[in-house]
Amino acid sequence: MHDLHVKDVNNSPPEFTWLSRRRLNTLGFLLCMFSVIYAHFAQFVQGFAPCLLCVLQRLALTVIGIIFLFAAVHGPRSWAARIYGLLIDLTAMIGVIISVWHVWIQNLPLEKLPRSCGPSLDYMLKNLQPREALQQLLTVSGECANTDWNLLNISIPIWNILFFFVLGIFGLVANYWPRR
Secondary structure: OOOOOOOOOOOOOOOOOOOOHHHHHHHHHHHHHHHHHHHHHHHHOOOOOOOHHHHHHHHHHHHHHHHHHHHHHHOOOHHHHHHHHHHHHHHHHHHHHHHHHHHHHHOOOHHHOOOOOOOOHHHHHHHOOHHHHHHHHOOOOHHHHOOOOEEOOEEHHHHHHHHHHHHHHHHHHHHHOOOO
């Protein structure tokens, strides 16, 4: 005779045993890493040179992936899992801010764009103080206004806004909702 499962009296949602924190965090890590791998493919194989804001968005995506990886390997319970979720969400919101800044630059009129693209990230990190480097990073760059790649007539920064939002929500859900 088959075992019958008795429904919980307080109507709690069903347990999905395959939806563990560890698996969801691993999935988040894989999503981030596939995106970063594609960004490198677009740069080194397809020949799209990333601007400074593209590099910062890639960095935010990498950090989110590393946090997902730590959460997957650690397999925390309760409050520690929530801390991972908050770190993922915070980093995703930083990615959203960078992406929104990039979209704003892409939509500036040509006469408002700066004439100089400024120094490279490598130069700034080697030759400037951290405060000066941050100030340079936040300065509008003319090359960041170029839209070299589109999918469905939507630029990479707009896709990144959506992706960062999804990752932030996914990170919270993955680390708050499952009980194990």
